[in-house]
Amino acid sequence: xxxxxxxxxxxxxxxxxxxxxxxxxxxxxxxxxxxxxxxxxxxxxxxxxxxxxxxxxxxxxxxxxxxxxxxxxxxxxxxxxxxxxxxxxxxxxxxxxxxxxxxxxxxxxxxxxxxxxxxxxxxxxxxxxxxxxxxxxxxxxxxxxxxxxxxxxxxxxxxxxxxxxxxxxxxxxxxxxxxxxxxxxxxxxxxxxxxxxxxxxxxxxxxxxxxxxxxxxxxxxxxxxxxxxxxxxxxxxxxxxxxxxxxxxxxxxxxxxxxxxxxxxxxxxxxxxxxxxxxxxxxxxxxxxxxxxxxxxxxxxxxxxxxxxxxxxxxxxxxxxxxxxxxxxxxxxx
Amino acid sequence: xxxxxxxxxxxxxxxxxxxxxxxxxxxxxxxxxxxxxxxxxxxxxxxxxxxxxxxxxxxxxxxxxxxxxxxxxxxxxxxxxxxxxxxxxxxxxxxxxxxxxxxxxxxxxxxxxxxxxxxxxxxxxxxxxxxxxxxxxxxxxxxxxxxxxxxxxxxxxxxxxxxxxxxxxxxxxxxxxxxxxxxxxxxxxxxxxxxxxxxxxxxxxxxxxxxxxxxxxxxxxxxxxxxxxxxxxxxxxxxxxxxxxxxxxxxxxxxxxxxxxxxxxxxxxxxxxxxxxxxxxxxxxxxxxx
Numbered sequence: 224x225x226x227x228x229x230x231x232x233x234x235x236x237x238x239x240x241x242x243x244x245x246x247x248x249x250x251x252x253x254x255x256x257x258x259x260x261x262x263x264x265x266x267x268x269x270x271x272x273x274x275x276x277x278x279x280x281x282x283x284x285x286x287x288x289x290x291x292x293x294x295x296x297x298x299x300x301x302x303x304x305x306x307x308x309x310x311x312x313x314x315x316x317x318x319x320x321x322x323x324x325x326x327x328x329x330x331x332x333x334x335x336x337x338x339x340x341x342x343x344x345x346x347x348x349x350x351x352x353x354x355x356x357x358x359x360x361x362x363x364x365x366x367x368x369x370x371x372x373x374x375x376x377x378x379x380x381x382x383x384x385x386x387x388x389x390x391x392x393x394x395x396x397x398x399x400x401x402x403x404x405x406x407x408x409x410x411x412x413x414x415x416x417x418x419x420x421x422x423x424x425x426x427x428x429x430x431x432x433x434x435x436x437x438x439x440x441x442x443x444x445x446x447x448x449x450x451x452x453x454x455x456x457x458x459x460x461x462x463x464x465x466x467x468x469x470x471x472x473x474x475x476x477x478x479x480x481x482x483x484x485x486x487x488x489x490x491x492x493x494x495x496x497x498x499x500x501x502x503x504x505x506x507x508x509x510x511x512x513x514x515x516x517x518x519x520x521x522x523x524x525x526x527x528x529x530x531x532x533x534x535x536x537x538x539x540x541x542x543x544x545x546x547x548x549x550x551x552x553x554x555x556x557x
Numbered sequence: 558x559x560x561x562x563x564x565x566x567x568x569x570x571x572x573x574x575x576x577x578x579x580x581x582x583x584x585x586x587x588x589x590x591x592x593x594x595x596x597x598x599x600x601x602x603x604x605x606x607x608x609x610x611x612x613x614x615x616x617x618x619x620x621x622x623x624x625x626x627x628x629x630x631x632x633x634x635x636x637x638x639x640x641x642x643x644x645x646x647x648x649x650x651x652x653x654x655x656x657x658x659x660x661x662x663x664x665x666x667x668x669x670x671x672x673x674x675x676x677x678x679x680x681x682x683x684x685x686x687x688x689x690x691x692x693x694x695x696x697x698x699x700x701x702x703x704x705x706x707x708x709x710x711x712x713x714x715x716x717x718x719x720x721x722x723x724x725x726x727x728x729x730x731x732x733x734x735x736x737x738x739x740x741x742x743x744x745x746x747x748x749x750x751x752x753x754x755x756x757x758x759x760x761x762x763x764x765x766x767x768x769x770x771x772x773x774x775x776x777x778x779x780x781x782x783x784x785x786x787x788x789x790x791x792x793x794x795x796x797x798x799x800x801x802x803x804x805x806x807x808x809x810x811x812x813x814x815x816x817x818x819x820x821x822x823x824x825x826x827x828x829x830x831x832x833x834x835x836x837x838x839x840x841x842x843x844x845x846x847x
Contacts, residue, residue, distance in 0.1 A: 276652040278594075323831070327838050330592055330793065333652060334785050335834055341782060342827040349820050403649070453778065458659055465656060470649040515671070522667035528660025529639060536648040 230384075230473070237377055241370045250369040254441060256483045257376040258434055261383045262456070263463030263475030265430035268387050270461075271470035272396070273423040274403030275325075276333045279340030281456035283313040283428040287435025288450045289347060292360035302362055305436040313432025314425050316343075321421040328406075337457070344451035359446025362439065372441050379437060380476075383430045388472050390426065399423055403470075431460075454521065462524060466531050468538030477540050485527065489520035559693045564815040565808065566694050572807025573704040574762050578780060579787030579799035580714060581758035587731040587794025588751040589640070591654040595662035597780030599756050603628055603763030604772045605669055611680045611767075618702070621764045625757040632756025635661060636749045662777060669774040677771040685768045703765035710761055711800060718796065727751055731794055759784075779823070786830045792840030801841045805829070 237257075241250065262284065270276045290312045291305020324335045347354050354360070366372060390396045398419045401409040410416050439445055450456065459482065467478020500509050535542045578600065585593045603624040610620040639661065643654050650656075684702075688695045718724040729737040730747045738744050770776070787806055791798025806826055813825035833840060 271649065274650070276650060276655070323834055327834065330586075330590075330655075331789075331834065331838070333655065334592065334789060335831075337782070337785070338827050338830050342824065342831075345824050345827070349824070454663070458663075461656060461659070518671070519667065521663055522671070525660045525663030525665075525667060529657060529664065532653050532657045532660065533639070533642065536643070536646050536653055541649070 234381060238374075241373055247369055250373050252483060252487060254369065254373055254376050256479050257373075257380040258438060258441075259459075259463050259479035259483060260380040260476045261376075261434040261437075262431055262460045263467065263479050264380075264383050264387055265427045265434070266460040267464040267469060267471075267475045268390070268399075268430075269423050269427040271464055271474070272391060272403060273399040273420055274406075275420055275423065276461075277336040277427075278333055278453075278457050278461070279336030279338070280427075280431050280460045281451045281453060282336075282340040282343045283317065283431035284435040284438070284456050284460075285340075285343060285347065285445075285447070285450035286313045286316055287432030288439040288445045289354060289360070289435075290432070291436035291439040292362060292445055293354065295362050296355070296360050301365075302436070302440050303365070305439060306433050309436030309439075310429040310433040313428040313435070317424045317428035318421070321424045325417045325420045325424075337453075340451060340453060340457050344447050347447040347451060354447070357446060357448070359444060359449070360439075361444045364443045365440065376437060376441075379430075379433060384472065384476065386426070386430075391472065395419060395422060459524075462528060464538070466527065466538055468540030468542070471538070471540045474538050474540040478538065481539065485523065486520055489516055489523050491517070560815065562694050564811045566696060567700075568808035568811030569804065570697070570700040570704045570807070571811065572804035573707040574700075574765060574803075575783060575787055575807050576800040576803030577707040577710060577762040577765070578759055578784045579791065579803045580711060580796055581755035581762075582784040583788045583791060583794055583796060583799040584727070584751055584758075585755040586788055587796075588727060589636075589654070589748050591640070591652075591658070592785060592788075593658050593752075593755065594655060594781055594785075595635075595658040595665060595777075596755075596759055596784045597782070598662040598665040598777035599628055599632070600759045600763040600766075600780050601669060601772070601774065601777040602631070602665060603760035604767045604770070604776070605673060605678075606760075607764045607767040608673075608678050608680055608772050611682075617680055617682060617764055617767045618706070620767075621706075621761055624760045624764050628760035629753040629757040632753040633749050635756075636752035640752070641745060641748065662781070666774045666777055673774065675774060677773050679771055680767045682768050697769065699768040703769075706765055707762070710758065714758070714796070723747075723750065783826065786826045789830055790833055790840050795840070798841045805841075 237253075240253065244250070262280065265283075266277060266280050287305070287309030290309040291302040294300040294305050294308060295302045320335070320339055324332045348356055350356070391399070398409065398414050401412070401414060402416050402419060406416055435450060438450070463478040463482050464475045465478070466481050467476065468474025496513070531538070535545065539546060578596070582593060582596050585591070585596075606624040606627060607617050607620045610623060611617060615623075639657060640654050643657060646653075682699070684698045687698045689698060689701075690696065718728055726737070726742045726747050727750070729740065729742055730744050730751075734744055737747075783806065787799055787802035790802030790805055791800070806829070809825045809829055810822050814822045817825075
């Protein structure tokens with residue numbers, strides 16, 4: 224029970240948050256954070272636990288988002304149905320893709336997933352009559368308040384993490400890890416490695432698709448450049464998991480928090496700190512520096528990746544002992 | 558018929574440049590076993606170097622002499638201080654080096670954006686828009702010169718890999734790193750040099766492309782994608798394959814753009830990529846046995 228205490232406590236705090244904090248801006252950040260928990264955890268199931276690094280999760284995210292949007296656009300079906308259908312469609316796209324790529328070894332899967340993401344983006348752009356092309360799709364948001372969205376995202380994030388935890392404690396979970404550690408050994412023990420890689424991909428694609436559909440519902444607008452973006456989704460999903468800790472259950476949750484906070488710090492110029500100091504001290508250069516910081520968030524991401532991979536290659540959660548030693552000067556118990 | 562010939566020529570000329578990009582990538586992939594996802598970004602830097610030199614009145618083909626050594630040094634630095642240290646670290650994902658190149662690529666793009674803004678820049682030369690014709694087929698002067706230089710570089714690369722000691726060491730490292738180490742090859746040094754050479758080759762492609770393309774910070778991404786499609790087409794780590802892969806991609810893109818429409822140009826590459834994965838995993842390397 225002690226093991227579950229921290230996550231349950233965290234869940235309780237998260238559930239109580241909207242009662243205490245009612246600022247829309249804060250809720251928006253929390254929704255983004257929870258959305259990234261879903262995507263990061265889903266990516267981590269496939270890459271961190273099964274060892275199949277994907278550079279194309281934007282494909283699943285975008286397919287989910289477009290399913291919700293197109294269902295409403297063409298058939299007037301509530302985009303909330305898109306959450307179920309988006310997940311299923313992402314899963315259906317993952318199926319043949321996995322069937323093609325998983326029998327191959329080495330770098331093929333990473334490369335093919337990159338191609339999948341870019342390919343679907345092109346298709347969504349070209350099929351203008353069906354998807355609206357570059358113009359994108361707009362829907363009316365269902366709720367005025369952000370609170371319902373917050374709880375729905377929280378529920379989705381909770382279910383995702385819970386399901387991944389359950390999988391990793393069951394037989395397929397151990398198969399996944401054995402495939403990651405040594406595929407030949409796993410195969411020689413009679414594990415159908417292609418099948419289990421496909422199962423991992425299917426679950427991962429499903430949750431990512433759901434997250435995409437939820438994004439459509441929340442934002443009310445999508446276009447191919449946004450939801451199929453290589454940098455904003457495929458790479459960001461990787462960053463969330465890497466920074467938090469690949470191959471750990473709660474790593475992506477920690478990573479999502481760090482990344483969203485990081486992005487927001489840059490976007491607002493450290494919450495206007497630079498502008499404030501610049502004005503107070505009357506030095507234009509500091510204010511200009513603040514503007515530069517606002518523009519530099521992708522650069523910040525790039526440098527963060529380099530630093531994290533060099534010094535914390537297993538992420539904050541995976542290298543927690545190291546972090547404790549370095550930051551808090553605590554020696555590990557022997 | 559003329560349209561068809563024209564398309565073939567355009568594709569072939571583009572293919573030569575693609576081959577140059579692909580060889581750099583496939584060298585790195587073969588020797589280090591990693592995909593360099595910052596490859597297009599290295600090319601983008603070379604294009605900006607060409608642009609800066611051009612504003613000072615230097616011809617793009619002369620700036621090859623500046624951009625290639627600079628990018629060689631940059632490649633060496635990246636491999637030595639950012640990628641090689643990762644080999645010693647125990648991690649869950651073996652792809653950490655690939656992810657590192659993603660980070661490097663992002664940083665390079667954004668540094669370019671800070672320095673030059675997102676605006677489209679172009680290199681001004683008197684021959685950029687000039688063409689000459691053979692029969693009814695017209696050739697772009699800039700692209701033809703680029704094709705010629707690309708051929709020279711490719712041939713030089715072959716000579717280097719086949720005939721020199723360093724080239725042999727590189728091939729040995731690519732075939733079996735452990736065995737090469739046992740035979741007295743300093744593999745850590747070889748990886749550093751190889752990354753430098755790969756970067757210098759893609760820098761050459763960047764300089765050659767500069768007169769005919771717009772230059773902007775995000776140009777790296779699509780070219781990284783093209784580079785890996787070429788590498789897959791040719792077979793991972795095969796230099797001969799990269800040449801065939803480059804020419805095939807160039808031809809396919811031209812044909813696609815002519816007969817299906819401009820917006821299908823990028824899809825063609827991806828389609829070929831998937832077909833190769835399905836029917837010829839291992840790429841052209843499988844066919845040539847080189």
